[in-house]
Amino acid sequence: MTRQHIEFIQSADVIQKSWLVDNFINNALTGVLSFDTETGASTELVEWTQNGEISSGYFNCNIELFVISGEMQIGKLRLGRYTYAFIPAGVCVEAWSVQENTLALWMPESHPQFKKSLHDAPGAKRELYIPSSSSELIPWTPTITPGFPPGAMRKTLRKGLEGGRSTWLLGCLPQFVEPFAEYHPIAEEEFVLQGSLTTQAGCMTPGCYFWRPPLISHAPAYTDTGYFALVRGGNPHLSYHAWEPPLHSYYPWDWNQ
Numbered sequence: 001m002t003r004q005h006i007e008f009i010q011s012a013d014v015i016q017k018s019w020l021v022d023n024f025i026n027n028a029l030t031g032v033l034s035f036d037t038e039t040g041a042s043t044e045l046v047e048w049t050q051n052g053e054i055s056s057g058y059f060n061c062n063i064e065l066f067v068i069s070g071e072m073q074i075g076k077l078r079l080g081r082y083t084y085a086f087i088p089a090g091v092c093v094e095a096w097s098v099q100e101n102t103l104a105l106w107m108p109e110s111h112p113q114f115k116k117s118l119h120d121a122p123g124a125k126r127e128l129y130i131p132s133s134s135s136e137l138i139p140w141t142p143t144i145t146p147g148f149p150p151g152a153m154r155k156t157l158r159k160g161l162e163g164g165r166s167t168w169l170l171g172c173l174p175q176f177v178e179p180f181a182e183y184h185p186i187a188e189e190e191f192v193l194q195g196s197l198t199t200q201a202g203c204m205t206p207g208c209y210f211w212r213p214p215l216i217s218h219a220p221a222y223t224d225t226g227y228f229a230l231v232r233g234g235n236p237h238l239s240y241h242a243w244e245p246p247l248h249s250y251y252p253w254d255w256n257q
Contacts, residue, residue: 002038003187007201007218008210009033011045011191019044024114025052025098030106034189034211040111043189043211046104048072053097057116058124062109063087064158064167066230068193070102077132082193084133084157084167090124092117093131105191105230130158135169143170145237151176159235166235172197172227181242183217186234194228197221217242 014031027050035042048070065085072079075094079085087093089109120126138155155169165186172195189211197204200219204210212218 003034003036003041003211003213005213005216006034006209006211007216008204008208010205011207011209014045016047019046022113023057023116024112025054025096027052028098033191033209039109041109042107043191043209044106046106048098048100048102051098051100053095054114055116056092056094056096056118057114058090058092058121059087059108060110060113060115061089063112064105064107064232066105066107066157068103068105070099070104072096072098072102072104074131079132080134082135082169084130084135086128086130086158086167088125088128090121091126091129092120092124107232133157138169140171145239147239147241149176149178154231157230161235164235165232166237167230167232169193170227170229170231172223174224174226176223176227178221181217181219182239183215183242184212184234184240185214185238187214188212188231188233188237190229190231192227192229195223195226197223197227197229 011031011033014033016029016031019028019030020026025048028046028048031045033043033045065087067079067081067083069081074085074096135155135157138157140153140155143152143154152170152172154171157167157169159166190209192204192206192208194206199221
């Protein structure tokens, strides 16, 4: 894994370029938030600039997709705001259409290519396919990260194999505070959907994004407004506390002094 440590960026500041996936709907622009130079995996913010459609087929790699705004459709299933999809490599999806101005996080595990087909590729894991999962219909549950402070809950979008990776939505109440630094044994990334979160790296607002490699310590955090973000991390997402120099205050009302 050779993604650069990003702590953090505002996606609106990322220069857009033409989005290109072989044989797929390419009337779109992309802002690449992070990219793995070894595997070709990426996290991108893709904006479709025109209506588009394509017949059924499959991708050569696993794809995660999360709609921020607008609408797309896979077969008869609608994917609207805050809808998630997981498309395993080789699983044939039905005809696909996208509305103009739709904005989505696009997260392939390698350089994606699309092949038109009416059938799954050999060995495809259709049992893992999540064609459309509206987060509004997913119940809030307690966080499962060991030692995570109270005042936060999660909506699980996809739980990977034990020791693998998972994707979820994290919601924190106003005045939530994480009073310690921590680190994780697996990479972690977040994209802010609503609210804000202040750390010693700055204040993350909607559209902000970070990618942290394993074992990167991140400092205490606080939100006045509440915080809602898409997270990709481990299963389980183990967390260990880290030492912070005494110069760094744990109290948010001191951070701007």
